[in-house]
Amino acid sequence: MSVKHLYDSIDGLVLKSLQGTVSLNPSLSLDAASKSLYLRTNSPHKRVAVISGGGAGHEPAHAGYVGAGMLTACVAGDVFASPSAKQILTAIKLAAFSGLDSTSTPRDVLVIINNYTGDRLNFGLAIEKARSKYPNVNINSVVVADDISLLSQAPSTLVGPRGLAGNILVCKLLGALAEMGAALDTVKAFGDSVVDNLRSVGVGLDPCHIPGRPLEGSARLAVGEYELGLGLHNEAGVAKRKLQGADEILEVMVVGLLDVVQDWQMDETVLFVNNLGGMSQLEMGAAVYDIVALLEARGLPRPKRIYCSSYMTSLNAPGFSVSLLNVAGIHKNAEMVAKTDCYALLDASTTALAWVGTSAWQHEKFNLPDTPNETPAASGASFIRQRRDTVSQPRRELPSITKNAIRGACVRVLEVRHELTQYDTLVGDGDCGDTFAAGANAVLKALEDGTLDVKGPSLALLVRHIADILEDVMGGTIGALFGIFLNALSSAAADEDTDLSQTLSPESISILFRGIQAAITSLELYTPARVGDRTIMDALYPFGSVLGVQGNVDSQPLFAEAVQAARRGAEGTRGMQARLGRAAYLNVRQEDMPPDPGAWGVCAVLEGLVRGLEETK
Numbered sequence: 001m002s003v004k005h006l007y008d009s010i011d012g013l014v015l016k017s018l019q020g021t022v023s024l025n026p027s028l029s030l031d032a033a034s035k036s037l038y039l040r041t042n043s044p045h046k047r048v049a050v051i052s053g054g055g056a057g058h059e060p061a062h063a064g065y066v067g068a069g070m071l072t073a074c075v076a077g078d079v080f081a082s083p084s085a086k087q088i089l090t091a092i093k094l095a096a097f098s099g100l101d102s103t104s105t106p107r108d109v110l111v112i113i114n115n116y117t118g119d120r121l122n123f124g125l126a127i128e129k130a131r132s133k134y135p136n137v138n139i140n141s142v143v144v145a146d147d148i149s150l151l152s153q154a155p156s157t158l159v160g161p162r163g164l165a166g167n168i169l170v171c172k173l174l175g176a177l178a179e180m181g182a183a184l185d186t187v188k189a190f191g192d193s194v195v196d197n198l199r200s201v202g203v204g205l206d207p208c209h210i211p212g213r214p215l216e217g218s219a220r221l222a223v224g225e226y227e228l229g230l231g232l233h234n235e236a237g238v239a240k241r242k243l244q245g246a247d248e249i250l251e252v253m254v255v256g257l258l259d260v261v262q263d264w265q266m267d268e269t270v271l272f273v274n275n276l277g278g279m280s281q282l283e284m285g286a287a288v289y290d291i292v293a294l295l296e297a298r299g300l301p302r303p304k305r306i307y308c309s310s311y312m313t314s315l316n317a318p319g320f321s322v323s324l325l326n327v328a329g330i331h332k333n334a335e336m337v338a339k340t341d342c343y344a345l346l347d348a349s350t351t352a353l354a355w356v357g358t359s360a361w362q363h364e365k366f367n368l369p370d371t372p373n374e375t376p377a378a379s380g381a382s383f384i385r386q387r388r389d390t391v392s393q394p395r396r397e398l399p400s401i402t403k404n405a406i407r408g409a410c411v412r413v414l415e416v417r418h419e420l421t422q423y424d425t426l427v428g429d430g431d432c433g434d435t436f437a438a439g440a441n442a443v444l445k446a447l448e449d450g451t452l453d454v455k456g457p458s459l460a461l462l463v464r465h466i467a468d469i470l471e472d473v474m475g476g477t478i479g480a481l482f483g484i485f486l487n488a489l490s491s492a493a494a495d496e497d498t499d500l501s502q503t504l505s506p507e508s509i510s511i512l513f514r515g516i517q518a519a520i521t522s523l524e525l526y527t528p529a530r531v532g533d534r535t536i537m538d539a540l541y542p543f544g545s546v547l548g549v550q551g552n553v554d555s556q557p558l559f560a561e562a563v564q565a566a567r568r569g570a571e572g573t574r575g576m577q578a579r580l581g582r583a584a585y586l587n588v589r590q591e592d593m594p595p596d597p598g599a600w601g602v603c604a605v606l607e608g609l610v611r612g613l614e615e616t617k
């Protein structure tokens with residue numbers, strides 16, 4: 001694994017890289033605030049704009065695929081963390097309206113989402129927001145979930161297969177179909193059918209290293225090991241195996257794929273080999289040759305199209321994936337889909353920078369050199385109104401309490417940042433500490449420069465403002481969860497008459513507590529996670545249930561008690577197997593599972609709030 005980089009931090013890198021892409025393709029424009037790239041002009045026949053995106057670190061995905069005949073727009077988050085719903089909403093707007101005047105009918109939008117929790121939550125929320133904001137734009141989505149390596153875990157997890165590099169094949173096929181003027185329903189049906197007929201498997205010879213990240217914990221493979229069942233974000237593979245050479249690795253991959261596609265009609269397939277960024281193209285070319293040989297050795301016809309490039313990387317990871325697309329299976333589906341010629345779509349020209357595929361397929365009968373004979377082996381949470389009696393407490397000046405509490409939360413988050421990174425490196429993609437820290441730093445800055453107005457006018461607006469600040473800087477699963485939680489808390493508090501500009505009254509505290517419970521309830525609309533699934537819910541549920549205690553209570557001790565319950569919940573995730581989130585992909589021994597980083601981070605926020613409150617006494 002190379003840990004030397006040209007840039008020594010990822011700060012500003014994503015934007016700069018997008019700017020570089022715009023320099024390479026004059027038909028693109030960049031909306032820097034949302035990190036969205038879009039085609040400035042589109043063919044008037046195009047009725048549907050196909051868009052995609054996700055965390056950065058996968059370049060040339062997706063910026064390299066924006067162009068006529070492929071994506072109309074894309075949006076990037078931070079490295080390995082989903083963009084926020086706000087960013088995605090802008091990308092949808094740009095895709096629907098770019099280049100059109102106010103009298104023109106906007107394009108409909110088809111969103112291609114890779115199956116990762118942060119992406120599902122943030123893209124899902126953005127689509128909901130866009131539907132209400134732009135009622136004349138029809139929006140639908142296709143979720144790519146091509147990874148076969150987690151299928152054996154399916155019954156015990158709720159996450160489903162991950163999206164791997166097959167995503168780019170989906171972008172090419174749907175982008176070309178939309179360019180031909182297809183309607184949204186057709187593109188959606190075709191996309192679902194493509195996903196149903198797409199399978200991938202990845203391997204890694206080593207993880208990648210993210211510029212600026214600590215080195216500890218980043219070298220997880222011994223010299224003689226490789227990982228099978230690798231994702232796109234440096235998360236650990238499903239199994240470590242002894243490195244015995246190309247023959248063994250390719251055999252395992254091909255056999256694994258063929259095992260899950262036994263019902264496919266194999267005379268109509270596409271082979272798609274993706275370099276995760278750190279393999280030499282010399283080796284990848286040889287791998288293509290060997291994979292075709294392995295298929296032929298099993299009596300299978302050569303794939304009708306073969307592709308190999310760095311389509312969707314994991315920074316500089318020395319690894320790759322192999323995907324198979326069952327074209328016959330796609331054509332067998334609904335009548336509307338059957339009329340679509342997959343090969344014509346793959347061969348169609350595009351102005352996207354990074355699509356690599358020859359147009360020679362249209363003209364030449366495909367001929368591979370001989371292969372060897374021998375082959376080796378909300379929401380607007382409905383606010384739950386409860387009666388609570390609170391003992392009367394002295395009224396205290398609010399602004400300094402609020403400011404200290406918020407500052408306390410941010411400072412505590414920054415204290416645990418590296419702990420979160422360490423835990424998330426072991427069980428996830430390592431970005432959890434950075435995501436929490438980005439939120440904490442942004443709120444601290446807003447507190448210091450006075451843009452976050454702690455004097456009021458109301459709890460609802462204060463919370464909404466914090467949610468807004470966080471949404472700009474926190475992507476990933478955590479960003480989406482905080483967004484949902486805080487917006488729901490704000491909506492719940494807005495139902496109440498809370499003038500918090502002067503004093504912190506028992507009544508306003510009880511409104512806050514009830515709002516927190518309502519916000520937890522609204523999270524349930526978007527995630528199936530409950531206690532025991534190893535997520536933030538393991539901290540939030542115990543926290544909320546203490547706050548829900550009825551009867552005479554003194555608010556500050558009750559809050560502190562609730563935070564202790566959250567801490568016990570987060571501690572309880574140590575050694576817990578995950579059913580949701582990226583940790584669900586892992587095969588880590590129970591005793592080696594660190595606490596859940598999300599739950600740990602939530603505890604830090606809560607503990608910081610308490611510390612800030614106590615400092616105000």
Ligand SMILES: Nc1ncnc2c1ncn2[C@@H]1O[C@H](COP(=O)(O)OP(=O)(O)O)[C@@H](O)[C@H]1O
Pocket residue numbers: 080081082117118119424428429431432435475476477478479481527528529534535536537580581582596597598599
């Ligand atoms: N479906 C889910 N519901 C609630 N919390 C979840 C879910 N999936 C993951 N989490 C929480 O999110 C945390 C990871 O957040 P983050 O680092 O942003 O994830 P990612 O980088 O995979 O998007 C986990 O530690 C867990 O607490």
Ligand SMILES: O=C[C@H](O)COP(=O)(O)O
Pocket residue numbers: 053054055056057077079080081082083116117118119233429475476477
């Ligand atoms: O690159 C990251 C992907 O978009 C997945 O996002 P996530 O880690 O927030 O789930």
